[in-house]
Amino acid sequence: MPSPAPDPETLGFSRHDHAHCVAEALAAAESHCAATGLRFTTVRRRALEILLEEHKAMGAYEVLERLQREGLGAQPPAAYRALDFLVANGFAHRIERLNAFIACAHPGADHVPAFLICRDCNRVAESLSLPSALVVEATAGSSGFKIERILVEALGLCGPCQQKADS
């Protein structure tokens, strides 16, 4: 992790109304759970809230640390369970490359998540990838493979880190 802590307000490589998006995403998750009978428990809710607030890719142990401070689960499984729940239900994504988790930027969109990951500062931006555009699907079909989830991760340098490298 070479670079300094990023400004949460400029994460995802672009500015936006962060306080608003946190509240909205949380409310969306809440109502989605209510509608489908999922149990949006305290730990799960708080875990999502943490991911939304930080608005960056966070390791499970990083989330765990925050939960511990509030007396919500003291051991790794507590964090992994909450995060797994969020991922399984589309409220968050797992960034395999970073062994980290990030709140979904397009909740409810039923999308193929695609991430731009800066190899210098580790910041992550979520993009959208069209499933139909992927040749993978054709290959899968012809080989009898049944795709359940696709993840796309692009590694490179974000704008700011490119400039830093030039200077």
Add this chain to the structure above:
Amino acid sequence: MPSPAPDPETLGFSRHDHAHCVAEALAAAESHCAATGLRFTTVRRRALEILLEEHKAMGAYEVLERLQREGLGAQPPAAYRALDFLVANGFAHRIERLNAFIACAHPGADHVPAFLICRDCNRVAESLSLPSALVVEATAGSSGFKIERILVEALGLCGPCQQKADS
């Protein structure tokens, strides 16, 4: 890892002339290194050979174990260094989802690797994904992100495991 060890001859979800592809890939790596001045050392060569022979995604410690038996490096760094070399030079890919490595099925093709990963037996098939087909690239361009590598991983069930689940 629920399922039994897969038959190396039917890996990648399809049959092929395995002995031939091992020899060919090894020779290709050899000449590529000779041409570009890379040092294809004993450990590196052997690591690639192991990946090619097994023809499946292998953990670094699994490769390490094999290397150890032959007196090539006794500690984790030996395996990680060899594998990193192979990945950096396109002879192998890293499957993030599995924390594992697999020999490249299309060496020299300068491609975007795409993998079909069975969540039951963990077998992996490499497909090809066209970079130009990815919407990610457009997003990246407009945000100033410079993509250096893209990875695509599709999770699901391979044919055999679907049948197993049905019965």
Add this chain to the structure above:
DNA sequence: CTGTAAATGCAATGTTATAACAATTCAAGT
């Protein structure tokens, strides 16, 4: 042959993730 850079050896440690089982909570049906 010698200086330099790359590669390897090695020890220790850091980080991420899960297994296994007990205890508790929740909500549905009676």
Add this chain to the structure above:
DNA sequence: ACTTGAATTGTTATAACATTGCATTTACAG
């Protein structure tokens, strides 16, 4: 309310994956 079964959470321990830092050796260019 009470019971019951399923889901969730608590807890301990450990497995699995990965890196840092520094010493040593090797390869090759000059």
